[in-house]
Amino acid sequence: MTIADELYNFSAMEQIDAAFFALSDPTRRAILARLATGEATVTELTAPFELTQPAISKHLKVLEQAGLIARRIDGTRRPCRLQPEGLDTVDQWLAMLRKTLESNYARLDTLLARMQAASPGTPSSTRAKKKRKTT
Amino acid sequence: MSTMTLTTEGDRYVLVTRRFEAPPELVYRAHTEPELMQQWMLGPEGWTMPVCIVEAKPGGRLRCEWTNGTEGFYLTGEYVELDPPRRTVHIERMHLPDPTPDNHVETRFEADGTGTILRMRMSLPDRATREAMLATGMEEGMAISYDRLESMLQSRAAS
Numbered sequence: 524m525t526i527a528d529e530l531y532n533f534s535a536m537e538q539i540d541a542a543f544f545a546l547s548d549p550t551r552r553a554i555l556a557r558l559a560t561g562e563a564t565v566t567e568l569t570a571p572f573e574l575t576q577p578a579i580s581k582h583l584k585v586l587e588q589a590g591l592i593a594r595r596i597d598g599t600r601r602p603c604r605l606q607p608e609g610l611d612t613v614d615q616w617l618a619m620l621r622k623t624l625e626s627n628y629a630r631l632d633t634l635l636a637r638m639q640a641a642s643p644g645t646p647s648s649t650r651a652k653k654k655r656k657t658t
Numbered sequence: 659m660s661t662m663t664l665t666t667e668g669d670r671y672v673l674v675t676r677r678f679e680a681p682p683e684l685v686y687r688a689h690t691e692p693e694l695m696q697q698w699m700l701g702p703e704g705w706t707m708p709v710c711i712v713e714a715k716p717g718g719r720l721r722c723e724w725t726n727g728t729e730g731f732y733l734t735g736e737y738v739e740l741d742p743p744r745r746t747v748h749i750e751r752m753h754l755p756d757p758t759p760d761n762h763v764e765t766r767f768e769a770d771g772t773g774t775i776l777r778m779r780m781s782l783p784d785r786a787t788r789e790a791m792l793a794t795g796m797e798e799g800m801a802i803s804y805d806r807l808e809s810m811l812q813s814r815a816a817s
Contacts (some may be wrong), residue, residue, distance in 0.1 A: 613666075617786040620672065621664050623701045628662060628676050630698035631688055635680035638688070 547587035550574065551582050555605065558592060562602040666782060674778040682767040685774040686743035688735060689765060690714045700724070714740055731755070743767055758787045 545551055569579045569636055583603060586592045593606045662676040678685050688694045692710035699722065700707060709723035709732075720735035726816065734757075735750030746765045752758045759781075766777040 553811065589705070590716055612785060612788040613669075613782070616665070616783070616791065617664065617672070619791070621662070624664070624674060624676075625662060626702060627698055628660075628678075630683075630700065632678065634688060634694065634697050635678055635684055638684050638694075642684075 542591060543588040545585050545591055548585075549580070550579075551586055554579070554582060554586065555591065558603060558605045562598050562604045564602050568603070667779070670782055672780050672782050674714060674776075674780070676776045677773055678776060679773045681768050681772070682743040682774045685776060686746075686767050689767075690740070690742075690746065695722070713737070716740060720750060752791060754790050756790070758783060758790060 546555075550572065553572070557563060557568060557571070565580055565583065568583070569576045572579065583592065583594075587594065587603075591606060592603050594601050594603050635648055659681070660677040662674065665673050667673055675711055689696065690712060691714075695712070696707045696710045701724070705724050705726045707722055707724050709721065711719065711721040713719045714737060716739060718737045720737065721732065723732040724730055732753050733750050734753065735748050737746065737748045738806055739745065739747040746763075748763055749760045750763060751760050761781045761783065762780065763780045768775045768777065780804045
């Protein structure tokens with residue numbers, strides 16, 4: 524595995540971890556459920572909960588950092604809205620595909636080595652001598 | 659071990675490149691002969707492919723069935739073009755058990771010294787398909803709980 528692969532996997536995992544952490548809390552899930560019905564300000568979001576406004580603000584910050592919600596400025600208001608692309612699955616799906624193909628191709632390497640050993644008609648050693656690059 | 663590259667082309671295609679230390683003839687065979695495919699196209703540890711039917715001709719059928727002992731899913735497809743040992747084009751879909759939209763796959767086998775460079779171009783599935791595939795348990799644990807969390811959120815939002 525190369526450093527680029529490691530970094531790719533790490534950034535994809537980090538994004539998924541952040542979303543997971545954000546979704547692990549019942550208050551934050553309830554906030555998301557409320558925002559699914561439309562935009563709301565911190566004040567509006569605080570009303571249904573037995574929590575202070577700073578506590579709700581803290582939850583909103585976690586959701587915002589995980590990319591699950593976005594806030595816009597509207598005069599003195601800062602309404603929040605869902606950002607569904609934060610829950611997108613492209614990176615997760617690509618990570619799964621990468622993992623699947625890497626296991627498959629490692630097995631294929633082994634299979635091809637066995638096939639070559641069993642078919643001396645196309646020996647790679649003679650091909651190598653004839654076609655070896657001078658680089 | 660050779661390095662694989664996996665990149666996206668726009669939001670519709672995935673490109674995969676991988677070098678193998680064997681001539682194109684053998685790599686091509688490993689992709690089109692069922693008894694060879696059953697030995698490596700398996701995904702994570704613990705999965706096997708007890709059924710593999712390949713009609714390697716234009717319009718020919720393709721069917722692969724995988725199981726991990728308790729769960730399973732299968733894939734069906736049709737070959738569009740075969741140019742041994744250089745190129746194959748086929749269409750495939752997963753049955754989970756509902757069929758996913760068609761995935762168009764072009765695979766090229768290019769001689770590279772004593773080896774082969776494999777280049778595969780496939781469709782990037784849409785979001786619903788990605789979620790369905792992630793939920794099959796191929797990526798166990800996290801993907802499943804992530805999917806459950808999301809559907810839970812959706813059902814809460816709907817109620």
